[in-house]
Structure formats: C-alpha cells, structure tokens
Amino acid sequence: MSLKPEDFFKNVISHCKEYGYIFQSSEIYDGLSAVYDYGQNGAELKKNIREYWWKAMVQLHENIVGIDASIFMHPTTWKASGHVDAFNDPLIDNKDSKKRYRADVLIEDHVAKIEDKINKEVEKAKKRFENFDEAMFRSTNARVVEYQNKINDINTRFKTAMNASDLDAVKQLILDCEIVCPISGTRNWTDVRQFNLMFATQLGSVSDESSTIYLRPETAQGIFVNYSNVQKTGRMKIPFGIAQTGKAFRNEIVARQFIFRMREFEQMEMQFFVKPGTEMEWYEYWKKARLNWHLSLGLGETHYRYHDHIKLAHYANAACDIEFEFPFGFKELEGIHSRTDFDLKQHEEFSGKKLQYFDNEENRSYVPYVVETSVGLDRLFLSIMSSAYKEETLEGGETRSVLSLPPALAPIKAGVFPLIKRDGLPELAEQIVNALKLDHMVIYDEKDAVGKRYRRQDAIGTPYCITVDHQSLEDQTVTLRERDSMQQERVKIADLNRILDEKVSLKSLLKTLI
RNA sequence: GCGGAAGUAGCUCAAUUGGUAGAGCUCUAGCCUUCCAAGCUAGAGGUUGCGGGUUCGAGACCCGUCUUCCGCUCCA
Numbered sequence: 001m002s003l004k005p006e007d008f009f010k011n012v013i014s015h016c017k018e019y020g021y022i023f024q025s026s027e028i029y030d031g032l033s034a035v036y037d038y039g040q041n042g043a044e045l046k047k048n049i050r051e052y053w054w055k056a057m058v059q060l061h062e063n064i065v066g067i068d069a070s071i072f073m074h075p076t077t078w079k080a081s082g083h084v085d086a087f088n089d090p091l092i093d094n095k096d097s098k099k100r101y102r103a104d105v106l107i108e109d110h111v112a113k114i115e116d117k118i119n120k121e122v123e124k125a126k127k128r129f130e131n132f133d134e135a136m137f138r139s140t141n142a143r144v145v146e147y148q149n150k151i152n153d154i155n156t157r158f159k160t161a162m163n164a165s166d167l168d169a170v171k172q173l174i175l176d177c178e179i180v181c182p183i184s185g186t187r188n189w190t191d192v193r194q195f196n197l198m199f200a201t202q203l204g205s206v207s208d209e210s211s212t213i214y215l216r217p218e219t220a221q222g223i224f225v226n227y228s229n230v231q232k233t234g235r236m237k238i239p240f241g242i243a244q245t246g247k248a249f250r251n252e253i254v255a256r257q258f259i260f261r262m263r264e265f266e267q268m269e270m271q272f273f274v275k276p277g278t279e280m281e282w283y284e285y286w287k288k289a290r291l292n293w294h295l296s297l298g299l300g301e302t303h304y305r306y307h308d309h310i311k312l313a314h315y316a317n318a319a320c321d322i323e324f325e326f327p328f329g330f331k332e333l334e335g336i337h338s339r340t341d342f343d344l345k346q347h348e349e350f351s352g353k354k355l356q357y358f359d360n361e362e363n364r365s366y367v368p369y370v371v372e373t374s375v376g377l378d379r380l381f382l383s384i385m386s387s388a389y390k391e392e393t394l395e396g397g398e399t400r401s402v403l404s405l406p407p408a409l410a411p412i413k414a415g416v417f418p419l420i421k422r423d424g425l426p427e428l429a430e431q432i433v434n435a436l437k438l439d440h441m442v443i444y445d446e447k448d449a450v451g452k453r454y455r456r457q458d459a460i461g462t463p464y465c466i467t468v469d470h471q472s473l474e475d476q477t478v479t480l481r482e483r484d485s486m487q488q489e490r491v492k493i494a495d496l497n498r499i500l501d502e503k504v505s506l507k508s509l510l511k512t513l514i
Numbered sequence: 515g516c517g518g519a520a521g522u523a524g525c526u527c528a529a530u531u532g533g534u535a536g537a538g539c540u541c542u543a544g545c546c547u548u549c550c551a552a553g554c555u556a557g558a559g560g561u562u563g564c565g566g567g568u569u570c571g572a573g574a575c576c577c578g579u580c581u582u583c584c585g586c587u588c589c590a
Contacts, residue, residue, distance in 0.1 A: 014526095018524070091588090313590055398550090398551075399551095417549095449549085488549075
C-alpha cells in the first residue's frame, strides 16, 4: 500500500460512510462537530464488539458482574470524584499571539519563576557562607522573605478567586503579576473564561443552582456509587469486579480525528475491587489479560504497545495505556489504572455512608482498592475498521476493496446468492436463508452478476458467501466462498449452520481466551 | 478557540476564469447471463453546504455562517 497515512485514513472514513458504517450526526443540517452516528452496518459491528467484551468480562469470569447505571447522577457525585474541580479549566487568550493558555498554568509558571529566584539567592548564599543554615536563611533574608510573601499572596488570591468562581479576579491577578505571553511578550489578555468539560443541564422545570446536573463524563462513578448494592445483593467476595458499558460525555475543546475523540462516546469499563496491598498484582494481571483480549481479534501484535504513565492522576498509584497504532500514529485505546481507594473513600466522605468490605479471613473491614480497565468502544471500532480496510490489487490489475473484519464481529456473517435468477435457484437460496437466520445475520442477494455480489459483500466485510447453483438442486451442496482468500469449497447445505457456528460465532472468539 | 485550505448527485470529479449544472461509477426496474465489479434498455438522483451582497446574469466575485481537513492549543 503506497498511500500516505493521512490519505489512507481519509479512505477509511469515506468507506465508513459509503458502506453504512458511520455517518456524521445531523448531516442534512451540516452536521454537528465531533458527533457521529452509526449506520446499519456500524451498529451491528459496534454491538458485536460490545457483546464480545461483555461476554469476555462477565460471562467468562464468575467474580465479575455487570450493571447499567444512569447517565444522570446526583451532582455531589462529581464533587466527590474531583470532576467539578479537575474538569473546570479557566482559560485565557492573548490577543496578540492568538494563543490560548490555562490561567492556572500561567499563574503556576509565574510562581515557579519566583521560586527560581529564591533558589538562586539560596545558592549564592550557600557559596558565600560556611556553616550555611538554609532554613534560617530562607526565613530571615529580606529578599527571600519578600519573594516568599509574594508567592503566598498569589496562591491565596488564586485559591480564593477559584473557590468563588470569580474569573475577573483571576484575570486581575494575571495583570497584577504582570504576566506576559511567552510568544508575543505582551499583556494584551482577553477575559478569563471557564471551560467546563462536563455538559450541564437542568433537572426539573425550575432552573436554579441546586437543580443543575451533569451528563456523566465517565462511567466509572456509576459503578462506585453502586459498590455496596452490588457487593451485598450479589454476595460478592473480594476480589470481584463490576462491569458496565455506556455513554459518557465531554465537552472537548478540540475534538477531532473522526470518531477517535468525540463529545459523546461509549466506554466499556470494569472496576475490580481488591484487598489493599494486592492491587499491584491485579494491576499486572489485568494489563496482561486486556492485551490478550485485544490480540485475540487478530489485527496484528505489532499494532499494540503499553504506555506506562509517569505522571499519575490524582487518584492513581499506577497507570498504563494500551496503545494502538492508528493511521495517525500510536494512540490510547484502553487505560488500566490502579485507582487505590480514592474513589470509594471520597464517596464515603461526601455521602456519609460506609463503603467497606468485611473480610472474614482477616476479621476486619476495609475500603477495597480498585483496579480499573477502561476501553473506548468507539476507539476500538476505529482500530478494527482502520486495520481491516484494504485496497487490494488482484491478478489482472483490477482492484477490490475489502474489510477483513474479525469474522465473529462482522455485521453480516454470510451472503446467500442464487447463481442466476431462475430455474428454482432463488427458491433454494431463500430456504437456506430461512434455515440460517435464526442463528446468524445472513442476507439474500440476486441482483447483478455473482462476482459483483461477492465484491459488494467484501466491501462491508462479510466473511462468507454461499452460492446456490444447478448442482445444488441435484445433490444439496453449495459453494462457500471465503472473503480474504476468495477460495471456494463445496459443502453440504445441511452442514452450513455448523460451519458458520465454528467460524463466525462469538463463541469461536471466546474460546481463544480460555 | 486561533491561523491556513476546502465544500458541486450516494462516491470520484468536470463546467472556456461571470453566460443553459455535466460525466463515470453507484443505485432502481427490466432483458441477457453457469462463479469474482461483463453487456443492453429505461429511470432516479442537484435551490452548487447555508444566508446575504455585487451584477442584465453567480457554482465561480465579495461578506457572514456551518462543516470537514492540516497546523497551533487542549486532552484529569
């Protein structure tokens, strides 16, 4: 394939639209930025991916159960989780350089510069005096004390302003500090604006402060708030997991790269509750288990890599991503985080309810630690789509576009064709469709030459085509044509259901995990 | 959100630089056809992204707006 990566990616996007996988949302109204709809084939593929994940998690693990929590949650949830604070970035633009900055980062950088000055004073003094008492110097040197007071003052003002959501005060602070834009060097700033990454809406008909609720920015909290319910009613014993798939919403500043970063997206998450102190074992276990799951799709081992986080989020004591090589480079596909007891402890504090586990072996209660696996369903969809899509050049110079989807995930498992549209062949083909459709997604097609019908199925990733010819009427056999190799074999009609079961059912994929 | 580029049929693209919006593929109906995008006939599909303006006349020029792509910025 001699295409440049960005051209290849464009072709993937076009293919998704042309064959009913993904449409832009509200396209007839010019679309909505970074929101997409799944079409007739996309919905099937997405559903199959979700089902494979769910079965691999819930059905294959006795100690993992699934739930389906609401998108709306009590507003305090997001205070406890840290999202109200962490997701509220105050932003400011420099009118000359047209660059945008986070106001808090500008102020932090400014504070860091003053700290540098202090450190320089300390270094100088160190060289000058023997028996240097650093603590004493820091608390008595006039210049250092002045700097330190300045820092304290800035930090206090910033904290007060942020707690009061007083954005004008934040701007005033930036002006008072005489902070300049690193690019333009000017102090020509816009007002500070809050950019909340959570979507807010009103619950009930009266809109006041207390009725503001958010669309969840992650699904994990739905699991944490139900921890006790599930643990008790499900008689779950640690270690155990709670799995969930569902939509989450983030008002991204820039959302791009097709369905890679959308404002509305679907997560598939599993929170695994473990005894404190054992979390690193389980973290390593799930790192391996999740990579294995991805590898089972057969997209190629070299497309995946781990990326361990060095800078950890406020809630984690270990974190890594499983990255996938998209047409635009290696990007996060799944996150595996050791979230400690941060979330449950926060919810204990904010709700006043105990979220603990009584360990019979140890005869004590504790707040469990959590190891999270969180994968983006849409990203998974894109990873599968972009590695399945191929433009092949066949012998004779003609090209065919084919989606080499993992057979078990393909929207349509088999196309059933009469070789020609008469002599009773359509009737027999219809009978075959009716016999197969209880177990498998199959379609019937009699339009155009059979070769063309094969190519149509190739383009949407149908792994098998079944063709009824005149011989079929005599000996009840048909040809079975495989998508990737284009090889055909003659099989008995009576064996079709079993063959499809072996080759295209989710069971065939799940078997590889055990 | 900033800067740059683009937007014409489902797809890929034309339209003499301001003068009748067209082709191929796809799609639909029919004919023909014994296994890899064959052929024939007929048909459908468009307020040229949207809204203004200039002009006798705008797909083309100007302004605004929406969307997409590229680069910044952002991505707990």
